[in-house]
Structures are given as structure tokens and as C-alpha cells.
Amino acid sequence: MTDKHIELGKLLYEGKAKQVYAAPNQDLVIIRYKDDATAFNGEKKGQIEDKGIINNKLSASFFRLLESSGVPTHFVTRINDRDQLCRNIKIIPLEVIVRNVAAGSLVKRTGQAEGTELPEPMVELTYKDDAQGDPLVTKEEALARGAAKPEDIDHICKMALQVNSILCPFLLKRKLKLIDFKLEFGHTDEGQIVLADEISPDTCRFWDADTNEKLDKDRFRRDMGGVKEAYIEVWERVGDYHVTSAE
Numbered sequence: 001m002t003d004k005h006i007e008l009g010k011l012l013y014e015g016k017a018k019q020v021y022a023a024p025n026q027d028l029v030i031i032r033y034k035d036d037a038t039a040f041n042g043e044k045k046g047q048i049e050d051k052g053i054i055n056n057k058l059s060a061s062f063f064r065l066l067e068s069s070g071v072p073t074h075f076v077t078r079i080n081d082r083d084q085l086c087r088n089i090k091i092i093p094l095e096v097i098v099r100n101v102a103a104g105s106l107v108k109r110t111g112q113a114e115g116t117e118l119p120e121p122m123v124e125l126t127y128k129d130d131a132q133g134d135p136l137v138t139k140e141e142a143l144a145r146g147a148a149k150p151e152d153i154d155h156i157c158k159m160a161l162q163v164n165s166i167l168c169p170f171l172l173k174r175k176l177k178l179i180d181f182k183l184e185f186g187h188t189d190e191g192q193i194v195l196a197d198e199i200s201p202d203t204c205r206f207w208d209a210d211t212n213e214k215l216d217k218d219r220f221r222r223d224m225g226g227v228k229e230a231y232i233e234v235w236e237r238v239g240d241y242h243v244t245s246a247e
């Protein structure tokens with residue numbers, strides 16, 4: 001891909017894995033993917049070599065796939081290895097987690113064995129607040145905290161399940177099981193709700209469909225080794241998806 005030339009404006013926001021820069025047009029921002037990795041609410045810190053490059057490319061592929069399947073996203077185009085041009089939106093302070101198989105914090109809460117298939121996909125909400133460790137909230141608590149309007153909460157939960165139903169078969173064709181993932185949404189200036197943030201092995205659990213080998217950030221969380229190799233493996237299976245790509 002030839003790099004596009006878009007001038008980076010001032011740094012607007014720096015998160016754990018990405019930076020957000022102003023773009024020449026106020027309706028847009030440039031999102032830069034970093035190699036920094038954190039886990040357990042920032043307690044564990046490290047770097048995964050080239051993670052930013054892989055996640056930028058993977059996220060772009062997933063956003064193109066979702067856009068072409070009718071899910072509006074903040075994604076506009078990938079500019080180069082680390083940067084993508086996105087719509088400038090106002091993030092809703094909720095994380096929407098979808099689970100197909102028990103893992104992570106659900107296993108801790110329920111005592112179920114990791115890998116237990118759930119009877120149907122489940123949706124959870126957490127309130128975005130690092131100081132409180134992104135607590136799990138009910139829809140009613142999200143409302144009480146003023147996170148979003150009731151109809152917007154219903155809408156993002158439905159969109160999250162739609163994303164799940166698009167990603168699962170796409171990934172299974174590539175021998176990947178989508179165990180669970182986290183999404184974020186935001187409002188455009190026109191009031192439309194769009195999918196935002198990223199979709200990558202940082203924010204999803206991907207298991208090899210045949211062996212259940214973990215190919216995601218759990219390798220970093222649990223010091224399993226082969227972290228970069230796992231991210232590369234996911235990238236090689238997903239590839240640079242474009243609307244014209246063979247399904």
C-alpha cells in the first residue's frame with residue numbers, strides 16, 4: 001500500500017494503546033496505534049514489537065468488513081502502517097462486551113470452566129472509568145451514571161450482537177473462534193451512533209478453531225510467550241480485507 005499523506009495535527013488524547021491526533025479537517029482525527037501493551041487495568045505494562053502495525057491493519061480489515069455489512073463505524077481509511085483516519089466522534093463512556101464462550105472475568109465470576117460454550121451470546125456493559133477499574137454495570141446503573149440515553153444503550157447492545165453475528169462466521173472460515181470481545185461506540189456531530197475504538201487481539205479473544213490455542217492478548221496477560229507470533233498469525237489468517245475481497 002502506498003502511504004497517504006495526511007498532516008498530523010496536535011495530540012488530542014493519549015490512551016494506553018493509541019494516540020489521537022487532530023486532522024486537517026475538524027470532522028476527522030488520526031488514530032495512531034502504539035506497541036504499548038497493558039493488562040489488569042494498567043498494572044502490567046509492556047511492549048509487543050510491531051503490535052501497533054498489526055492492530056492498525058487488523059482493525060482496518062474488520063471495520064471495512066463491518067461497514068460493508070451495514071454497521072456504521074468511525075473508520076475512514078488506513079493512512080500508513082500505524083495511522084488510520086477516523087471520524088471525530090464523542091465516545092459513549094461504556095464498554096460493550098460480547099461473549100460466546102466463557103473466559104476471563106466471566107470465569108472468575110461464575111466459576112465455570114474456561115471454554116464452556118454459552119447457550120447464547122451474552123452482552124455486558126462496563127462503565128469507562130480507570131479509577132474505578134471499569135466496573136461492570138447494569139443498563140439501569142449505566143443510565144443512573146448518565147452514560148447514555150436508554151434508547152442509545154439498547155441500540156449499542158443490538159449493534160454489538162450484530163457485529164458478533166458478522167465476525168463469527170468470517171473468523172471461523174479463517175479457523176478462528178471468537179470467544180469474546182469489547183466494543184466502544186460514539187456519536188457523530190449529526191447524532192449518528194457509530195462503532196469506534198479498535199477490533200484486534202488486544203480487544204478480542206481469538207482461539208484456533210481446531211486446537212483452542214490462544215491467539216490474543218491473554219498470551220501477554222499470562223506470560224505465555226509467543227505474543228507477537230500470535231498477533232501475526234491472526235493477521236495472516238484475516239488479511240487485508242477489502243469489499244472486493246473474496247469472502
Ligand code: UDP
Binds near residue numbers: 103182203
Ligand atoms: N477487554 C478489553 N478491554 C478491557 C476489558 C476487556 O478489550 O478493558 C476485552 C478482553 O480482551 C476480552 C473481553 O473484552 O476479549 C472480555 O474481557 P473480560 O471481561 O473477560 O476481562 P479480562 O479477563 O480481559 O480482564
